[in-house]
Amino acid sequence: RKEVEQDPGPFNVPEGATVAFNCTYSNSASQSFFWYRQDCRKEPKLLMSVYSSGNEDGRFTAQLNRASQYISLLIRDSKLSDSATYLCVVRLGTGGGNKLTFGTGTQLKVEL
Amino acid sequence: DAGITQSPRHKVTETGTPVTLRCHQTENHRYMYWYRQDPGHGLRLIHYSYGVKDTDKGEVSDGYSVSRSKTEDFLLTLESATSSQTSVYFCAISELLAGGQETQYFGPGTRLLVL
Numbered sequence: 001r002k003e004v005e006q007d008p009g010p011f012n013v014p015e016g017a018t019v020a021f022n023c024t025y026s027n028s029a030s031q032s033f034f035w036y037r038q039d040c041r042k043e044p045k046l047l048m049s050v051y052s053s054g055n056e057d058g059r060f061t062a063q064l065n066r067a068s069q070y071i072s073l074l075i076r077d078s079k080l081s082d083s084a085t086y087l088c089v090v091r092l093g094t095g096g097g098n099k100l101t102f103g104t105g106t107q108l109k110v111e112l
Numbered sequence: 113d114a115g116i117t118q119s120p121r122h123k124v125t126e127t128g129t130p131v132t133l134r135c136h137q138t139e140n141h142r143y144m145y146w147y148r149q150d151p152g153h154g155l156r157l158i159h160y161s162y163g164v165k166d167t168d169k170g171e172v173s174d175g176y177s178v179s180r181s182k183t184e185d186f187l188l189t190l191e192s193a194t195s196s197q198t199s200v201y202f203c204a205i206s207e208l209l210a211g212g213q214e215t216q217y218f219g220p221g222t223r224l225l226v227l
Contacts, residue, residue, distance in 0.1 A: 004154075032213045032214070032215070034213075034215055042220070042221075043202055043218040043219060043220050043221050044155070044202070044218050045217075045218070046215055046217065049209060049211060049213050049215070051211070087154070087155075089215075091213075091214070091215070099145075099157050099160070099170065099171075100155075100157075100215070100216055102154040102155040102156075103154055104152060104153065104154040105154065
């Protein structure tokens with residue numbers, strides 16, 4: 001079983017739609033959680049952290065369910081510019097030596 | 113922008129030749145990382161450094177070595193390149209976020225093709 005699992009997609013949605021991505025992680029000791037965005041042939045970029053209470057950043061909402069070891073990302077009012085691959089990322093502990101574990105990503109295509 | 117550059121950005125080499133990739137950062141970050149990204153595998157950690165001359169292995173370190181002789185530069189060397197090392201290589205640094213979480217920022221990547 002992969003440490004971080006995501007549906008690879010692609011998710012093809014019309015502009016203005018709401019889309020949700022899910023992610024599960026296997027290590028219950030995981031402490032920190034993030035969503036990254038990666039455009040084609042570019043580096044991953046931090047989209048947002050994910051907090052236990054849930055958090056929102058504009059059109060993006062992230063949720064964490066520690067009991068189910070499940071993370072979600074909701075994008076409202078999708079824009080063409082949201083087309084990218086979204087990576088679910090988990091960190092075991094604190095400190096720079098604790099590695100990040102990356103999911104393989106979910107591809108989103110927003111269409112006119 | 114975390115001030116990370118990578119060189120070269122693209123490289124084509126032949127099997128059996130040594131290759132060195134360079135990561136350079138300008139903001140005095142202590143921790144630096146090398147990842148490779150391949151379809152179906154996501155990003156996988158090769159090696160990381162927690163200070164000058166302090167390095168450790170990641171999950172896919174076989175066939176790779178690293179060096180960090182000064183804070184700003186982290187070098188990744190493929191001792192004898194193989195076709196299985198064809199990949200996109202990303203360097204990263206650790207940074208503390210405002211909320212107290214520590215995460216990583218990535219350089220632009222190096223595309224390596226081993227023929």
